[in-house]
Amino acid sequence: MYVAVKGGEAAIANAHRLLADRRRGDRAIRAIGIDQIESQLSLAVDRVMAEASLYDPSLAALAIKQSRGDMIEAIFLLRAYRTTLPRFGYSEPVDTGAMRIERRVSATYKDLPGGQLLGPTFDYTHRLLDPALQTDEAVETPLTRTPSPENTSRVTDILNGEGLIEPDSSMEDEHEPGDITRTPLDFPMTRDTRLQALARGDEGFLLALAYSTQRGYARTHPFAGEIRIGMVEVEMDLPELGFSVPLGEVRLTECQSVNQFKGSATQPPQFTRGYGLVFGQSERKAMAMSLVDRALRAEEFGEDIVAPAQDEEFVIAHSDNVQATGFVEHLKLPHYVDFQAELDLVRRMRAEQGLAPANTQSEQKEAAE
Amino acid sequence: MGAMMEKDAPARPERAVRMGLLARASLTELKAHLEPLGVEAQAVRGPETGLVMLRGRIGGGGNAFNLGEATVTRATVRLATGEIGHGQRLGTDREATRLSAIADALAEAGRHEAAISALLRAVEERVATEAARQAEETAATRVDFFTMVRGED
Structure with missing residues (x-):
């Protein structure tokens, strides 16, 4: 027998009112402003923009406030918002070579044109909690220095000049970039479409996969x-x-990984590459993306596919945290009928095997129904 | 693929440069320079907010790929004298976009030239000052390597 059940409207309305209260928290404490989130939690804002695949710092800050700081919920909110907007078109490809640099480091060349510019980095901090931040102490303004007139050319262009590294990409010029927001995922993918998926992929997932390649699950010997x-x-x-026409500026993080390749019958030994490009200041994500991009090129280089990070369908199909959370979290929604069917099945199987019903069976039956 | 670098591309049309500056103008700057003019303009399109898919290039200079979207607001206006102006910028600021379309139309019409060029100059100077400041702050974090020489010289 199937019985449709209604109810819960009042509980849901009250739960949402309670959520609004808990989000606001203690009324004696000042409410956090969108501008404060945007300017003082800017790396959280960047992560939400990157994984929502929508660049808009103030809306991302709003999403963080609304989600009480739950990043995946904030990403979900921004993704949902984008579905309400019309698509005006595609930009010209951005020129990262002409970037106004805020940070630029290379682990392969010490003295490169434009220099090593550390920028606002956590690197070399001692990771000691700073009690001074418990209060609103004045912060010193940054020091300044006359910038070098040198052109900050890309490291890969320097290596490229010697022919020691593969070129930027090798698809034909007319290739029209795939767009996963318009066409459902289809495997195998071309590298451009894969990069779009990776650029919006979950940072934690990509980080773990990148780490796995370093630990031996598909070794690609990367240098940053x-x-x-x-x-x-x-x-x-x-x-x-x-x-x-220029529309304005966006902040991006780019990572070029340089990897080994022993060469093939048709190609001399040369360095191969992985590429990462991410919205905002998202260095960990860009690095992870470039490592995973390189691992996913295994087939292109005739490498044995032996590890998860090389498995395109596994990586791309599970990299989107909005999809992932949707499917995992849906399990908490009522499955009363499904479960009842399975309960009946287990009972029947036990009866067929001649097993006596458990003592408490009748009580459990009532609870489940 | 490295030939994708558009260093040799022709210089931007004057209007594109102007529209680029207007895209960076703050609402305060636009209001300060345009409100005293009391110009009326009719909306032809928008202001409306939508999405533009931003593209990157594989490896920095290779084939294009779709990186992710950005919010963009655009507006088109017509002055009483018939000139059309366009405004467009990243983000969702409809009023600033509408005002930048009016400034574009006035520039096309050759009206209020002093006010429009004062607006453009103010934006250009602010943007340049901010960029220079940021570049100087970054330059202060440049690593100066020094080498310890060992053994015989």
Whole structure:
């Protein structure tokens, strides 16, 4: 017998009212402002933008406030918001070579044009909690120095000049980039489509996969050829004018990993590459992305596919945390009928095997139904 | 693929440069320079907010790929004298976008030239000052390596 059950409206309404109260917290404490989140929790904002795949710092800050700091919930909110907007078009590809650099380091070349620029990094801090931040003490302004007039060219372009590294990419020029927001995922993917999926992929998931490649599950011997963080200009072609127009600047993090390749029958030994490009200041994510990008190119280089990080369908199909949380968390929604069916099945199987019903069977039956 | 670097691309049209500056103008800057003019403009399109898919290039200079979307607001206005102006910028600020479309239309019409060029100059100077400041702060974090020489010289 199937009995439709209704109810819960009042409970849901009250739960949401309670949520709003708990989100606000102690009324004696000042409410946090969107501007405070945007400027003082900016790396949280960056992560939400990257994994929501939507660049808008103030909306990402709003999402963080609304989600009480639950990052995946905030990402979900921003993803949901984007579905309400029309698509105006595609930008011109951004030029990371022309980036206004905020940080730029290379682990492969010490003295490279433009230099090693540490920028606002956590590296070399001692990871000691700072009690001074418990109060609102004045913070010193940064020191300044005349910038070098040198062009901050990409490390890969330097290696490329010697022919020791593969070129940026090797698809034909006419290749139209795939768009996973328009076309459902289909395997195998081209590298451009894979990079789009990785750019919005969950940082923790990509970090774990990247770590696995370093620990021996698909060894690709990476060097951080270059990491650069900074502002790039976005331009878009306006058909009504017939030329492209700047829309403003976005902050991006780019990572070029440089990896071993022993060569093949047709190619001399040379370095191969993995690429990471992420919204905001997201160095860990960009590095992980570049390592996973390289691992996923195993087939291209004729490498044995032996590890999870090399398995495109496994990686890409599970990298999106909005999808992942949706499917995992749906398990908490009522499954009363499904479970009752399984309960009946187990009872029947036990009866067929001649097992006596458990003592408490009748009580449990009532509870489940 | 490295040939993708558009260093040799022709210089931007004057209007594109102007629209780029107007895209960076703050609402305060736009109001300060435009409100005293009391210009009326009719909305042709928007202001409306939508999405633009930002593209990157594989390896930095290779084939294009879709990186992720950004919110963009755009507006098109017509002055009483008929000139059309366009405004567009990242984000969701509809009023700033509408005002930048009016500034674009006025520039096209050659009206209020002094006010428009004062606005553009103010934006350009602020943007340049902020960029220079940021570059100087970054330069202060540049590593100066020194080498310990050992053994015979």
